[in-house]
Amino acid sequence: MNDTLLYLRPNIQVEPLFDYWYAWSHLIPPATAARNLTERHFKIMDSYINAPQVHANAVKNPKLLGGPFMDYGGKRVDEIRNLRDQTKRIRPHLIELSNAIASLDEILRTQAKGFSLQPLYQAVPDVLKGYVELVYDLNHNPSFRIIEPLLYRSRYYDRSAQSLMLSVLTGDDRPFVLSTPRLESELLFHLRAPFDDDVVDELFRLKSTPRTWGEIKEMLKAPEESEKLARSFFTPDPPPPYSSYLGHGVRWRYFGHACILLETKDMTMLFDPVLSYTYESEVSRYTYQDLPDSIDYVVITHNHQDHVLFETLLQLRHKVKNIIVPMSSGGSLQDPSLKLILKNIGCKNVIELDQMETVEFEKGSITALPFLGEHSDLNVHCKAAHLVRIGNRALLFAADSCNLEPRLYEHLYCEVGDVDATFLGMECDGAPLSWLYGPLLTKKIERAMDESRRLAGSNFDQAVDIVRRFNSKEVYVYAMGQEPWLGHIMSLKYTEQSRPIIESNRLIKEWSEHGACAERLFGEKEILIENID
Numbered sequence: 001m002n003d004t005l006l007y008l009r010p011n012i013q014v015e016p017l018f019d020y021w022y023a024w025s026h027l028i029p030p031a032t033a034a035r036n037l038t039e040r041h042f043k044i045m046d047s048y049i050n051a052p053q054v055h056a057n058a059v060k061n062p063k064l065l066g067g068p069f070m071d072y073g074g075k076r077v078d079e080i081r082n083l084r085d086q087t088k089r090i091r092p093h094l095i096e097l098s099n100a101i102a103s104l105d106e107i108l109r110t111q112a113k114g115f116s117l118q119p120l121y122q123a124v125p126d127v128l129k130g131y132v133e134l135v136y137d138l139n140h141n142p143s144f145r146i147i148e149p150l151l152y153r154s155r156y157y158d159r160s161a162q163s164l165m166l167s168v169l170t171g172d173d174r175p176f177v178l179s180t181p182r183l184e185s186e187l188l189f190h191l192r193a194p195f196d197d198d199v200v201d202e203l204f205r206l207k208s209t210p211r212t213w214g215e216i217k218e219m220l221k222a223p224e225e226s227e228k229l230a231r232s233f234f235t236p237d238p239p240p241p242y243s244s245y246l247g248h249g250v251r252w253r254y255f256g257h258a259c260i261l262l263e264t265k266d267m268t269m270l271f272d273p274v275l276s277y278t279y280e281s282e283v284s285r286y287t288y289q290d291l292p293d294s295i296d297y298v299v300i301t302h303n304h305q306d307h308v309l310f311e312t313l314l315q316l317r318h319k320v321k322n323i324i325v326p327m328s329s330g331g332s333l334q335d336p337s338l339k340l341i342l343k344n345i346g347c348k349n350v351i352e353l354d355q356m357e358t359v360e361f362e363k364g365s366i367t368a369l370p371f372l373g374e375h376s377d378l379n380v381h382c383k384a385a386h387l388v389r390i391g392n393r394a395l396l397f398a399a400d401s402c403n404l405e406p407r408l409y410e411h412l413y414c415e416v417g418d419v420d421a422t423f424l425g426m427e428c429d430g431a432p433l434s435w436l437y438g439p440l441l442t443k444k445i446e447r448a449m450d451e452s453r454r455l456a457g458s459n460f461d462q463a464v465d466i467v468r469r470f471n472s473k474e475v476y477v478y479a480m481g482q483e484p485w486l487g488h489i490m491s492l493k494y495t496e497q498s499r500p501i502i503e504s505n506r507l508i509k510e511w512s513e514h515g516a517c518a519e520r521l522f523g524e525k526e527i528l529i530e531n532i533d
C-alpha cells in the first residue's frame with residue numbers, strides 16, 4: 001500500500017504568499033515591494049484593526065469590489081494585529097527602505113533645482129547610498145534610478161518572506177486576494193519555501209509524474225499535525241493524457257482572459273498564463289490538464305497581475321523552456337525589470353525583447369510591437385503587443401494596448417502589413433492610477449488627477465482603428481476579466497450596460513457587418529488554422 005503512486009490533485013490551489021499576502025509581481029523587486037508593504041499592507045491592516053465592521057460592510061458592496069477592504073467579515077482582528085506586529089518586527093529593514101525612498105523623493109523635490117546633483121549624494125538616506133543614481137530629465141525634473149540587480153543581492157531582497165499555501169478548491173468562488181492576507185487555518189497547508197526553491201518544481205511535477213507518499217511527505221516536510229491534510233491533496237488517479245496537435249497548421253485555444261495556447265506540430269507558445277484549476281463547473285474551460293508536457297515559449301505582454309500571475313507561472317516553471325518578456329526601463333519603482341523579477345522567482349531562460357525586436361523559431365517569429373497607454377501615463381516601458389508569424393499567417397496579440405495615437409498604427413502597418421487575426425482587450429474604463437500604483441507615490445495625488453489617470457484599454461473608436469489599419473480578417477476581444485475563475489485577481493463584474501461591453505459589442509457588430517469574424521471570447525475557444533504554407 002505504501003508503494004502506491006500518487007499525483008497532486010488538479011484542484012489543489014497553491015497560493016504564493018509574501019508575508020502572508022498574495023504575492024504578485026510588485027512584491028518581488030525590493031524597493032517596489034517595500035513601498036507596497038508599508039503603503040498597502042500595513043495601511044489595510046491598520047484600518048481593519050481600527051474598524052473591522054467598516055471593512056465587512058464594504059466587502060459586501062459591489063461598488064467597492066477590489067477596494068482596500070479586508071474580507072474576514074469583521075472577525076480575526078487579533079490575528080491580523082499579530083500579523084502586522086510580527087511583520088514589523090521581522091522586516092524593519094523593508095520599512096526603513098520604504099521610508100528612505102519617501103525621504104529621497106522629498107529631498108529631490110525640495111533641493112534639486114537644476115544645479116549639479118553631486119552635492120545631494122551626501123543627503124541620500126544611508127540605506128539607499130550606493131543603490132541609486134540621481135538624475136534629471138532634460139527639463140531638469142529630478143528623479144533617481146535604482147540599481148536593481150544590486151538591490152536584489154542585498155538584504156532588502158528577503159526570500160524568507162515567500163511561501164506557498166495549499167488548499168482544496170471546489171469551485172470558482174475565490175474572494176479578491178490583493179486586499180486580504182491569507183491567515184493560517186486547519187484547512188490550509190503552509191509550505192515554507194521561497195519561490196525559487198526546487199521543491200516548487202517537485203510539487204508541480206506531481207501533477208503528471210507520481211511518487212509514493214513516503215517520498216512526497218519527505219519533500220513537503222509535513223509536520224505530523226498536518227500530515228493527514230497534506231495526504232488528502234494527493235490521488236492515485238492519473239490525469240487524462242494530453243493530445244497534442246499533430247496537424248500541419250496551427251491550433252489556438254483560449255484558456256480565459258489573455259491566456260492563449262498556440263500549437264503547431266513543432267512548437268508550443270502560451271500567452272499571459274492565467275489558468276483555472278480543474279473541478280466541476282457550469283462554465284466549460286481549458287485548464288492545466290490541457291497543456292502540453294513542454295512549452296517552448298511563454299510570452300508575457302505586460303506587468304499587470306492579470307497577465308503575470310505567479311500562481312500559474314510557478315506551476316508551469318518546470319515545463320517552460322523560454323519566457324519572453326517586454327524590456328523594462330528598469331530602476332524605477334513603477335517599471336521594475338520583469339526579467340529580474342522572473343529570474344529571482346526561479347524562472348530560467350528569460351528573454352527580454354525591446355520594441356520591434358524579434359525572436360525567430362522554426363517556420364515563424366515573434367515581434368514585440370509598441371503598446372501605448374493603460375498604465376496611467378506613467379513612464380512604463382515593460383509592455384508589448386506581440387505579432388506572431390507562423391507560416392503565412394500573422395496573429396496580433398495586443399493585450400490591453402490603448403490606441404492613444406492612431407499614427408502609431410499607421411507607422412506599424414508599414415512595417416507589419418496585413419494581420420489575419422487581432423486579439424485586443426477593451427477594458428476601456430480602467431481603474432484610477434492609485435489602485436495599482438498608489439503605494440509607489442510618496443506625495444498624495446489629488447482625487448481629480450487620480451481619476452483622470454486610468455488603467456484603461458481601447459474603446460470602440462480606438463479598437464476599430466487598429467483592426468481597420470491592419471485589415472484584420474478576424475477580431476477577438478479578450479482579456480476582459482469576465483471568466484468566473486478570475487475573481488481573486490480581478491475586480492470587474494460587467495453588465496450589459498457596462499461601457500467595455502457596449503464598446504466591444506459595437507466593435508463586434510461593425511466587424512461582423514464587414515463579413516469578417518468577430519467575437520468576444522469567454523470561457524473557452526478552439527480554432528484550427530490550416531494551410532499555413
Ligand SMILES: [Fe+2]
Pocket residue numbers: 302304374400
Ligand atoms: Fe493591463
Ligand SMILES: [Fe+2]
Pocket residue numbers: 304306307400425479
Ligand atoms: Fe489586463
